[in-house]
Amino acid sequence: MLNRVEYNFGVSIIGQNKSFNEKLIKFLKEKNLNVVGFDGFREMVCSLEEDLKNILLFIDYCSIKSMEKELLKIINRNRDRIKVIIMDSCYSEETALKVIEMGAYDYIIKDYMFFKVLPHVIYKFAKQTETELELTRAQEKLKESEERYRLAIDGVNDGIWDWNIKDNSVFFSPRWKAMIGFKENEMKNTFEEWESLIHNEDRIFVLDKLESYLNGRQSNYKVEYRIRTKSGKYKWMTSRGQAIWDEKGNPIRMAGSHTDITKQKETQEKLYKMAYYDMVTGLPNRRFLLENLEKYIENKPSSEEFAILFLDLDKFKDVNDTFGHDAGDLLLKDTGEILKSYLEEEDIIARWAGDEFVILKKAIQGIEEIEDFCQRIIGCFSNPWIIEEQDFYITTSIGIALCPRDGQNAKNLLKNADSAMYYAKVEGKNGYAFFDSGVNDKLLKKLKLESRLRSAVKNEEFMLMYQPQFDTKTKEIIGAEALIRWNHPQEGIINPDKFIPIAEESGVIVTIGEWVLRTAALQQKEWQSRGLPPLSVGVNLSAHQFQQKNLVFCIRNILEETGLPPHLLELEITEGTALRNISYTINILKQLMDMGVRIALDDFGTGYSSLNYLKQLPIHSLKIDRSFLEDIPTDSAQVSIAKTIIDLAHNLNLKVTAEGVENQSQFDFLKHQNCDLVQGYLLSKPISSEDFEKIIKKYGKVKPR
Structure with missing residues (x-):
């Protein structure tokens, strides 16, 4: 991504960790950036005072703690040409707020995600610098035009x-x-x-x-x-x-x-558009909306009601990650055109930021009008976008704030509409929600949980439990599924259904997912060093994690670092994840299979089950979701579904694992239907690595896969 950008700025680095600085300099130079490193704060100050070009300045926070006031002066004095990125060894909300208030451009943690996040930060700065340069050139042209105009008048x-x-x-x-x-x-x-x-x-x-x-x-x-x-x-x-x-x-x-x-x-018109319009979509931008919203609130009749709608595109990040930023920009432009077509002449639509849009609906007649409008907007997203000759479905989540009920100034109305939009996402996306102060309190709690999640990653508060998987015929243990738990210092063990959805939304799931992979692989190697046979271990890949472009590279690195044989790692993906982009899924799974990793399709039957896609996917096994086993053998429909899935899998030369086996009747049925593997509370609940080791040593009934 970065190599396609023509840079109009230089990069400087100040930090005491020379090895990290050298690694950072090497990374930036590979992206064709002009990089200068400094040994100390004083040297940096002298150099920057003499250098007049735009600078992206990376500063290690520990290097300037005692000189924050001087740094603040430098930033304020050179705000137009210097943007400061503060690097820190661990996340601190207090530090983050402090440096942003000081005028820092960004705050980045120096963990293993650093070099994955960095290209996006530089790309954003490059685009901003490019826009500012174009604005400067336009202003210079305007000044030249005015000078020529005065000469002509004088003549x-x-x-x-x-x-x-x-x-x-x-x-x-x-x-x-x-x-x-x-x-x-x-x-x-x-x-x-x-x-x-x-x-x-x-x-x-x-x-x-x-x-x-x-x-x-x-x-x-x-x-x-x-x-x-x-x-x-x-x-x-x-x-x-x-x-x-x-x-x-x-x-x-x-x-x-x-x-x-x-x-x-x-x-003048060009300058106005650059200042008040979005360069990607051509729509009014945040500045335009804020100024016009404030004027409208000030001048409208006191009895007139209006609505602020905050829209966010669901799955937009998947488009950027899969097809690139050009495709993402085209999607944003098309979305803007579609939304405009639904507005009255007096309404305003603006691109707020990223994949977010804001609509000002003036002089509304009641909530019913807004509900009807939102339903029409959501309905227009039901058709697929065609991106690189592939169908791709995008939905939208809408938050609504009404004036005067939910606020009487621009700041509060926008904040409350944003909160309502977040709630619409939490409730399942592809919908709308009106602002509710009670719901807003719940969202604040959720945001706090997200913050605590980030801290949990740094503080190593997560742990893995292992649920044994048994051969149905012999009841021998053939492997285990690794299941994450949050060992919270105050609240104790927290199950994944309480925090995984929030980790998905916030992106923390990528960091957590890599931790699970590495920890499970290390645990498997440790068991072998203690004399246990080489059993396979299953790890779930989240939808967000599966879309990461470096997924295959990450898994290969973990296997090499830990020394775990690839065939002892089984990766589980859900139907929903597999179907997001079938060609992308097939490509990734083939690469993983070529490495020797085993692939299981999890929760089979709960999504859009299709023989057409199933026969295309390079997988080794299916996992029957527990929802199809709850009332077996008394529910004839569940019996038929389970039998069909098992027969289908065997006809495709796939193994079958049944999850959630909790009673003997279920087990006997699955055994009779030749289901290959089972796991569930009937045989063993998820247990610690120590207890898993004790079970293996005590019973000795082990059959490596």
């Missing part, structure tokens, strides 16, 4: 006009007529001729300005307007003039100039 004053008000005759200089495309004899020398060429939207304004001047209500006449040329196009003009009055105070003559300011207006 010839462009087109000249002289109006004899008594007989209504007008002299227009040949230069003026040529400016709008007419020859000398193609334009009548009358006031009405000039008036007829003024743009319809500007005519009343221009004539009022002229009348106010001639009647003495204004001391000068200067007006900007659009005028139609011979070709039918319009040019922007500035008209200036001075009048002569008779002894009775009646105007008798007026003369002045016409100046073509079309290019100046075009430059």
Whole structure:
């Protein structure tokens, strides 16, 4: 991604960890960045004061703790050309807030995710620098245009006009007529001729300005307007003039100039669009929305109600990760066009940030109107997008805040609409939710849990339990599934259903997932060193983790680091994860299978089960979801489904594992149907690594896969 960007900035580094600095410098130089390292804060200050170009400055927080005030001065003095990224060895919310308030551009943790996050940070800064450079160039062009304009006025004053008000005759200089495309004899020398060429939207304004001047209500006449040329196009003009009055105070003559300011207006329009419009979608941006929302709130009738809708695209990150940023930008642009088509003329839509949009619905008649609008918006996302000749489904989550019920100023309304949108996501996405203060408290608790999750990763509060998997015929242990638990210092053991969904939403799941893989592999090697046979271990891959482009590389590294033979690792993915992008899934699974890793399709039957995709997937086994076993053998429908899945898998040369086996009747049924493996509380609940080892040594019934 970075190698495609033309950089208009340099990179500097200050830190005491020389080995880390060398690694960082090497990484940045590989991305064609000009890098300078510093031994100390003083050396950096002197250098930056002399260097005038844009700088992305990486500073190790431990190197400047005692010099924060000086750093603040440096940032404020050079804010336009220096952006500071603070690096820290471990996350601290207090430090993060402090450095951001000081003006730091970003705050990054130096963990193993550092070099995965870094390209996105540099890419964002590169795009911002590029935009700022373009804005500077445009401002310089505008300044040059204004200087040329002043020189022209001082010289010839462009087109000249002289109006004899008594007989209504007008002299227009040949230069003026040529400016709008007419020859000398193609334009009548009358006031009405000039008036007829003024743009319809500007005519009343221009004539009022002229009348106010001639009647003495204004001391000068200067007006900007659009005028139609011979070709039918319009040019922007500035008209200036001075009048002569008779002894009775009646105007008798007026003369002045016409100046073509079309290019100046075009430059101003370009600058305005850069400041108030999003360059990807062409929609108004956050700044535009905030200014117009505040004006609307200030000027609207007190009885008028309106709504703020905060929209976020579900699964948008999957598009960026799978197809790249160009595809993501195209999707954002198409989304903006679709949303615009549903708005009334007075409504406003803006791209807020990333994949977030905000809609201002003015003068609403009630909640029912907003509900109907949201349902239509959600419905328009039901059709697939075609990205690189592949169908891809995107949905949206919408949060709604109503004025005056949920707030009476822009800040509170936007904050509350954002909170409602987050709740819509938590409730399953592809829906909408109105702001509710009670729900907002729950969201705050959820955000705190997310923060605690990040701390849990650093504090090594997670642990793995292992549920044995048994051969159905012999009841020999053939392996185990690794199941994560959160050993919270105050609340004790927390099951994954309480924190995994939040880890998925926040992205922490990637870090947790890598920890699970590495810990399970290390535990397997430790068991072997203690004399246990080489049993397979199953690890679940989350949907978010599976979409990571470095997944195969990460798994290969973990296997090499731990020395675990690939065939002893079984990776489990759900149907939903597999079907997100079938071609991507097949490609990744083939790479993993080529490494020797075993693949299991988890929760089979709960999603869009299809023979067509099942026969395409390179997998070794299916896992029957526990929901199909709960009422076996009394529920005939569940019996039929389980038998069908087992027969289907065997016909495709796949092994079958049944999860959630809790009673003897279920076990006897599965054994009779030749289900290969079972796991569940009937045979063993998830247990610690120590207890798993004791079971193996005590019973000795082990059959390596």
